[in-house]
Amino acid sequence: MAQMLSEGKEPEVLFWVGCAGSFDDRAKKITRAFVKILNHINVNFAVLGTEESCTGDPAKRAGNEFAFQMAAATNIQVLNAYNIKNIVTTCPHCFNTLKNEYPDLGGNYKVQHHSEFLQELIDNGRLKIEGKAFRGKRITFHDPCYLGRGNSVYEAPRYLIKKLDAELVEMRRCKAQALCCGAGGAQMFKEAESGNKEINIERTEEALKTQPEVIATGCPFCNTMMTDGIKHFNRNLAVKDFAELIAEAEEL
Numbered sequence: 195m196a197q198m199l200s201e202g203k204e205p206e207v208l209f210w211v212g213c214a215g216s217f218d219d220r221a222k223k224i225t226r227a228f229v230k231i232l233n234h235i236n237v238n239f240a241v242l243g244t245e246e247s248c249t250g251d252p253a254k255r256a257g258n259e260f261a262f263q264m265a266a267a268t269n270i271q272v273l274n275a276y277n278i279k280n281i282v283t284t285c286p287h288c289f290n291t292l293k294n295e296y297p298d299l300g301g302n303y304k305v306q307h308h309s310e311f312l313q314e315l316i317d318n319g320r321l322k323i324e325g326k327a328f329r330g331k332r333i334t335f336h337d338p339c340y341l342g343r344g345n346s347v348y349e350a351p352r353y354l355i356k357k358l359d360a361e362l363v364e365m366r367r368c369k370a371q372a373l374c375c376g377a378g379g380a381q382m383f384k385e386a387e388s389g390n391k392e393i394n395i396e397r398t399e400e401a402l403k404t405q406p407e408v409i410a411t412g413c414p415f416c417n418t419m420m421t422d423g424i425k426h427f428n429r430n431l432a433v434k435d436f437a438e439l440i441a442e443a444e445e446l
Contacts, residue, residue: 195240195276205240207311208278210292212285213248214414220421221414224284227441228308234446235320239282245272249291255379263299266291270301280304282311284437286340286413287378293345307341308437309350309412316357326443329359333439334406336365336397336420337372338413351412354436358443363404373397377415398423402431409433 198205209232214221232239250265273281281303283289293305306314315321333355341347348369355362367373376386376393386392398420401409409424411417411433421433434442 195242195245198240199276203238204277206238207240207280207282208273208276209239209241210249210281210283210285210288211241211246212283212288212414215284216246218414218418220417224414224417224435224437227435227446228284228437230441230446231312231321231437231444234444235315237315237320242272249288249296251287251291252382254291254295266296266299266301270296270299273301273303278303280306282306282308284308284412284414284435286338286344287415290340290344307345307347307350307412309341309354310347312437312440313350313353316354323354323357323440323443324359326445328408328439328443331360331407332363332405333358333360333408333410334363334365334401334404335368335410335412335436336375336401336416337369338411338416339372339374339378341412342372343370351410351436354440355410358439360408363406365400365404367400373400375413375416375419377419382415382418394419394423395426398427402427402429406431408439410436410439412436 211225215225247268248265250262254262281292286307289305289307335351335355352362374393375397409420411420417433417435424431424433
């Protein structure tokens with residue numbers, strides 16, 4: 195973003211990468227896949243790079259409002275200095291925080307989850323998808339809490355999966371009734387409480403009952419939890435973000 199500003203240019207959209215997309219080895223693959231799609235269709239985007247820091251979501255969910263507001267204030271200062279209007283992110287946690295909680299602190303932006311942004315690109319004729327590798331394959335989609343129940347974004351991810359000419363098979367609990375993967379509310383960063391079964395195992399069982407060939411997710415946290423569930427059952431089954439599915443289908 196700093197380089198783009200120095201050249202007197204403005205991005206069409208700012209890609210908020212997020213902590214997982216920046217540092218987690220698995221989530222980096224989602225970041226790269228999304229960027230490949232953007233580059234493929236010449237979307238003029240920018241990233242903050244080292245000027246981006248955590249949105250403060252984990253701190254807020256864990257109860258540390260002070261740490262959240264400190265992180266948010268720093269990010270808002272950077273975003274407003276660049277006069278950012280449009281933000282897209284591959285993380286529902288970042289999406290929810292930037293969209294719903296930053297406005298109260300002076301950060302007002304149009305914020306989209308990458309499923310919404312990709313659907314918009316398709317609807318505008320800028321992105322064309324051919325199923326190829328995933329044509330006819332059974333794909334089930336796990337609704338991330340902060341994307342689904344938190345912000346009522348249910349159809350965009352499913353729209354993208356159907357564009358792959360894949361067979362979308364729904365879990366028993368889906369959309370507004372979807373079961374959490376177990377990582378939300380800062381639970382990602384702590385050990386589970388004692389109980390009979392961990393939530394991600396329960397959710398993975400529901401996914402496996404659909405007999406899928408691929409489990410699709412729209413969140414790096416969900417991806418980790420569902421992947422751990424697949425490992426628990428010793429199954430050879432791919433867990434992929436739909437950005438990865440599209441990038442693979444288009445051989446990007």
